Amino acid sequence: MSVVFLVYMCLLCYAARHLHDTTPVKPTTGNGLSAAELDKLPATTGNQLGLATECSICLDDIQAEQPARVVPGCNHGFHLQCVDTWLARNPVCPVCRNKLEPGLFQSNDAAETNPC
Numbered sequence: 001m002s003v004v005f006l007v008y009m010c011l012l013c014y015a016a017r018h019l020h021d022t023t024p025v026k027p028t029t030g031n032g033l034s035a036a037e038l039d040k041l042p043a044t045t046g047n048q049l050g051l052a053t054e055c056s057i058c059l060d061d062i063q064a065e066q067p068a069r070v071v072p073g074c075n076h077g078f079h080l081q082c083v084d085t086w087l088a089r090n091p092v093c094p095v096c097r098n099k100l101e102p103g104l105f106q107s108n109d110a111a112e113t114n115p116c
Contacts, residue, residue, distance in 0.1 A: 032090055041070075044069070046065065046067075047064035047065070049068055055079045056094055057085075060079070071098065074093050076096065087100070
């Protein structure tokens with residue numbers, strides 16, 4: 001019994017020493033959307049979302065008066081604060097992984113400067 005305990009303690013010490021030396025399996029990336037890009041995305045309220053009134057990020061219902069945001073392209077709706085936090089870290093829809101391309105924001109800029 002004491003041999004098993006000794007081997008267990010050695011394994012714990014080994015794991016504790018080498019745990020900090022490993023790199024994460026999925027490294028974090030800092031390629032999310034900027035605040036200016038987030039401001040260009042359409043914002044709405046919960047009562048305009050239709051049938052899909054559950055935020056897939058926090059798993060809470062989006063109330064009628066709460067601010068919400070619809071992701072362009074796939075039209076998935078979320079709480080405004082939830083999706084802005086998500087998109088600031090990674091520029092993809094949390095549900096379908098549709099990537100928000102930079103062209104989406106460039107076309108909006110071109111439309112503002114060229115009203116024709």
